[in-house]
Amino acid sequence: MNTQMADKVSNAGGFIAALDQSGGSTPKALRGYGISDDAYSTEEEMFDLMHAMRARIIKAPAFTGDKVLGAILFEMTMDRDIDGTPTAEYLWNEKQVVPFLKIDKGLMDEENGVQLLKPMAGLDALLARAAAKGIFGTKERSVINAANAEGIKAIVDQQFEVADQVLAAGLMPILEPEITITISDKVEAEAMLKAEILKHLDAMPEDKQVMLKLSLPSTDNVYADLIAHPRVMRVVALSGGYGRDEANDILTRQNGMIASFSRGLAEGISAQQSDEEFNATIATAIDSIYTASIT
Structure with a gap:
């Protein structure tokens, strides 16, 4: 087990991003991101679009190990690359974010x-x-x-x-x-x-x-x-179905518990946003979830 990763997960402030929607929950996640079911016709196309969304989140400037301790990946995400680098390797080497697998x-x-x-x-x-x-x-x-x-x-x-x-x-x-x-x-x-x-x-x-x-x-x-x-x-x-604000509010009261949100992290982002808008939205989400996680 990587001791640097273990030390980070054990001791650092922050939260774990859940980027692990699977086959059953992917269409709903894509719809939330502004991509309708008729935008793809095969499962492979669907997962390619999902990977593009996840890669966009991971590459956002605010998505770094300063506030995001780890990220949980779906198997197909682990098997894909971001800018030519395998996803898990990219997360740790480029972002100092610890990779987990569903x-x-x-x-x-x-x-x-x-x-x-x-x-x-x-x-x-x-x-x-x-x-x-x-x-x-x-x-x-x-x-x-x-x-x-x-x-x-x-x-x-x-x-x-x-x-x-x-x-x-x-x-x-x-x-x-x-x-x-x-x-x-x-x-x-x-x-x-x-x-x-x-x-x-x-x-x-x-x-x-x-x-x-x-x-x-x-x-x-x-x-x-x-x-x-x-x-x-x-x-x-x-978060289990709570919106981000309510989830953060409950989490703030749990001493020592940190977030591992999926819906809460992706709330408000869309495929139609410019990179500037998208990155600002993700930064706001990360800041709020991080703040709730360090209580």
């Missing part, structure tokens, strides 16, 4: 109030390829839709099982058991999730760490025990 392959159907990760065939090969490309860590997302003790235990067990595989490949896992922000029993789900995660953290070897990506909580600082845990490198927050 490794999950989507969600299973709901059972016991949760959606587990689909099986990830070929994960070891993907992890080896990611390490060779300079990726520092990974992220896998599963979803909690109810405060169901059996379901939440299953989600956390699976997340840590994958984390062991990632750690064995020499990469830093970000576990993402997302709680849907609209559920009526979210407070109870947060308490159950924290308890299950703590069990696993307490059982981890002393020389290992993981990262956690959690929904912005309904109870302020409910995750303080996780943030302070010696087996945790960093706890980051997903």
